[in-house]
Amino acid sequence: MLNKTGLEDLKALAQPKPLLDRRGWALFLGVGFVLIVLVPLFNLLPGTGSALHLPGYLIPLLGKYACYAILALSLDLVWGYAGILSLGHGAFFALGGYAMGMYLMRQIGTRGVYGHPELPDFMVFLNWKELPWYWYGFEHFPFALLMVFLVPGLLALVLGWFAFRSRVTGVYISIVTQAMTFALLLAFFRNDMGFGGNNGLTDFKDILGFPVQAPETRIGLYVASVLSLGLCFLLCRFVTRSKLGRVLLAVRDAESRVRFLGYSPTSAKLFAFVLSALLAGLAGALYVPQVGIINPSEFSPANSIEIAIWVAVGGRGTLYGAVLGGVLINLVKTWLTGAAPELWLFVLGALFVASTLLFPKGIVGLVGQWQAWRAERRSYQSAAPTEKAAE
Secondary structure (H helix, E strand, O other): OOOHHHHHHHHHHOOOOOOOOOOHHHHHHHHHHHHHHHHHHHHHHHOOOOOOOOOOHHHHOOOOOOOHHHHHHHHHHHHHHOOOOOOOOHHHHHHHHHHHHHHHOOOHHHHHHOOOOOOOOHHHHHOOOOHHHHHHHOOHHHHHHHHHHHHHHHHHHHHHHHHOOOOOOOHHHHHHHHHHHHHHHHHHHHHHHHOHHHHHHHOOOEEOEOOOOOOOHHHHHHHHHHHHHHHHHHHHHHHHHHHHHHHHHHHHHHHHHHHHHHOOOOHHHHHHHHHHHHHHHHHHHHHHHHOOOEEEEHHHHHHHHHHHHHHHOOOOOOOOHHHHHHHHHHHHHHHHHHHHHHHHHHHHHHHHHHHHOOOOOOOHHHHHHHHHHHHHHHHHHHHHHHHHHOO
C-alpha cells in the first residue's frame, strides 16, 4: 500500500510538465534574440573596418553549426531517452541533404558547364541520355521538401519496424544501423546510381530564385537554420516531457517491465526513431545550400560515430547538452583542423574516452554536480554557526 506521500508523488508524475520554466524561457528567448537579430545586424550594419563587424564567412559557418546541433538533437532523442544508440544518423542526414541537392541541381538549367536544359553536368559527362525517373519533381521546392522528410522517415520506419519488432536492442541495433550507413555509402559512390558518384552534387546557383552565394541569401539560410534549431528543440522537449517521453525513459531503463505493464515498447521506440530521422533529414537539407556540396562521404560511418561523441560530451538525455556538444566540438574541430589537423582525431578520441570514464553525464552533468556541491557547501556553512551556538 502506498502512503499519502507516495500517492502525491505519483500524482505529480502524472501531471503534464511545462516545456520550460521562467528561467528556461528567458534563456531560450535571449539566445534566440542574439542569434537571430544581433548576429545578422553585426554582419550587415557596421562597416568592414569596424570592430563590431561580423565577417561574412562566419554566417554560413554558424549556420552549419546550427545544422549540426539539430543533428545532435535527433540522436539524443533516441539514444538519451529511448536507449537506442543509432550509428546510422549520418545516413538520414545525408539523404535529406541529397534531396535538397537534387532540387538545387534542377535549378541550374542551362547555366551549367554543358548548358543542358534538363540533365545536370555530371550526367552529360557520363553520357546519360535522359533524366532518371527518380529525379522527376525535384524542380519544385515543395516536392523536394517533402522528399527531405519522406525518404529518411520511410527508411527509418522500415528499418525500425523490422529491428524493434524482432527485439533487436543494445549493440546489435548499433551494428545494424552502421551496416545500413556503409551500404548506402557504397551505393552512392557508384556513378550509375545517378547521384554524381564520388563528386556528389555541387555548383549550385539558386534556391527559391535567390542566388545561393549572395550575402542576403546566406543570412536567410542562417536564420532559417537557427529558427529550425529552436523549433526542433521545443518539439523534442515536448515529446520528452509528455507521457510518451516517460514511456521512452522506462523503455530505456527496463524494457521488459514496460512490456509486462501492457505498454508497447516497439511503438514508442519506432515513433522516436522515425521522428529523429526526420529531424536529421531537415538538418541535412539546411546544411547543403550553406556548404555548397553533398557527396557520399557524408554517409561515412565515422560521421555517425562522431555525432554520438557530440551527444556524449555535451550530456546525453538532456537535449540542451546535445546542442552544446554539437556546437562546441565543431568549434574545436574548425580551429584544430586549421591549427594542427593531424591532432584532431586524437583529440576527438580523447574527448570520447574522457566523457565515458571521467564525466559520463557530459558537460551538463559536470555543471549540475558543481552546482549541487556549491549548494551543499552553502548549506553546511549556514548550519555550522547554529551548531556552535547550540553547544
